[in-house]
Amino acid sequence: MxxxxxxxxxxxxxxxxxxxxxxxxxxxxxxxxxxxxxxxxxxxxxxxxxxxxxxxxxxxxxxxxxxxxxxxxxxxxxxxxxxxxxxxxxxxxxxxxxxxxxxxxxxxxxxxxxxxxxxxxxxxxxxxxxxxxxRAMGRHGAKLVPKRATILTHCNAGSLATGGYGTALGVVRAAAEAGKQIKVIADETRPLLQGARLTAWEMVDEGIPVAVAVDGAVGALMSKGLVDLCVVGADRIAANGDVANKIGTFNVALQARRHGVPFYVAAPLSTVDMDTPSGDLIPIEERDPAEVLAFAGSRAAPGAEALNPAFDVTPNDLVSAIITEVGVLRPPFNRSLAAAKAQSLT
Known part of the structure; x- marks a missing residue:
């Protein structure tokens, strides 16, 4: 890496x-x-x-x-x-x-x-x-992965998003190291293509089979039974388990619930913000409109405006579990997160 x-x-x-x-x-x-x-x-x-x-x-x-x-x-x-x-x-x-x-x-x-x-x-x-x-997070998360599985990810939550090894892709790596036959579907992740550019690059480098899919294909892929579980990272987790992550994550979680696919979040306890009661209070960064108005040499119609939130918030009821360095936390998250944070301070 x-x-x-x-x-x-x-x-x-x-x-x-x-x-x-x-x-x-x-x-x-x-x-x-x-x-x-x-x-x-x-x-x-x-x-x-x-x-x-x-x-x-x-x-x-x-x-x-x-x-x-x-x-x-x-x-x-x-x-x-x-x-x-x-x-x-x-x-x-x-x-x-x-x-x-x-x-x-x-x-x-x-x-x-x-x-x-x-x-x-x-x-x-x-x-x-x-x-x-x-690495500890990866070991805990790998236990949730079947012996043969296709894991869908969103954005990049690999070694590139961390000091090394990764959060969501740390789970993928640990599962592969445990001898499980893993495949990855990487959402391309508009507008900056972190999935296509970064996640796919990491997986190819690791020798883990990976396919890039457009963000809008998530529902179609799940409806065909091509996804066994979703694992994503997080930029902030509220005290109630609402999860802020790269824009498009909410859509993945909705499709996962519709199709009965487990939706897991992998994040260190340092990403859990117990001072923020719910995702409604998480500040969402609005980025440069140019990221949306131009792509691959093409531009939007002159005069068009852009909406470019960098993140969205996935409500806690769509999250199957949160994978942390101290273990896999289950709902109700207000209790499991508080207990895990308290444990980390002792």
């Missing part, structure tokens, strides 16, 4: 996912502004990967604050942290990572070198933890 992001000396290297699969290039980030650029432009995407990128970006921000007075330094750093928090509003892992770094600063050493080293180690720890969490 090609790394999504990593430290190279004092530079954050971020894989430019906009160029995949045609080119494998990395963006060298020497300041927080460049990391935010990568987050906003989807050079790095996926809630877990965004969280790790945010932590690394804040290390660069900490290094750039030259104030000697510890109190003034902390005040400037907190201001920079809020700029990072605003980079993408829907992915809760971004705010989670910011809060984790801010908590460190509250008790950080006064010596600038020691303080910076502490933040750097924390960002490296978050990257390593993410890979370990994804």
């Amino acid at each position: 090609i790394p999504t992001l990593y430290w190279q000396d004092d530079v954050v290297m971020i894989l430019d996912q906009r160029k995949l699969p045609a080119r494998t290039t990395f963006i060298a980030c020497r300041d927080m502004k460049r990391v935010i650029y990568c987050i906003k432009t989807l050079a790095v995407r996926g809630a877990p990967a965004i969280g790790v990128a945010a932590a690394m970006g804040l290390v660069l921000a900490a290094k750039a604050v030259k104030l000697k007075d510890p109190a003034k330094w902390a005040e400037r750093f907190r201001a920079q942290a809020e700029v990072m928090r605003a980079a993408r509003p829907t992915a809760v892992n971004l705010g989670w990572a910011v809060d984790r770094m801010l908590a460190l600063v509250a008790g950080a050493p006064e010596d600038p070198a020691e303080r910076l080293a502490l933040l750097r180690r924390e960002s490296e720890m978050m990257l390593a933890e993410d890979v370990a969490i994804n």
Whole structure:
């Protein structure tokens, strides 16, 4: 697996996912502004990967604050942290990572070198933890996969969306590693084609059979019995189990319910936002209309406007189970999620 992001000396290297699969290039980030650029432009995407990128970006921000007075330094750093928090509003892992770094600063050493080293180690720890969490999630999720199965995914929730291994595709990988005969149907995922460009690329690289389908074919494929289960990722999960994920996920869940196909969400507990009671309160990012008004050299009729929400919310009653690093959580999600979050804090 090609790394999504990593430290190279004092530079954050971020894989430019906009160029995949045609080119494998990395963006060298020497300041927080460049990391935010990568987050906003989807050079790095996926809630877990965004969280790790945010932590690394804040290390660069900490290094750039030259104030000697510890109190003034902390005040400037907190201001920079809020700029990072605003980079993408829907992915809760971004705010989670910011809060984790801010908590460190509250008790950080006064010596600038020691303080910076502490933040750097924390960002490296978050990257390593993410890979370990994804592997644990994959082991739990693989138990839900029959010995022979076709899994439908939406967007990309693989190693590219995380520090490594993946959430939804982590389940696919773990099932294949367990000797199960797996096939994947990857929704192309309009308008930016993360399924066609990224999920298909990861699966081909892993040697796992994959077919790309247009988003609108989901119902037809399920009606023909071609899908055994759906596994998707999440950018934020509300306390009641409502799931915000890439636009089109809601449609997949509706079709899955209509055709009796299990619909699973794979996400780390850091993606669960217990401070948000329901999906109605999750902020949904509206992206550039140009992403919708032009495609493959063709443009919409002049004068047409665009609606381009980046995410939708799948109601919890359409979710069969949520796969996490501590196990498979079942409805009622307000209870199972609260219990799992409490367990993670002990």
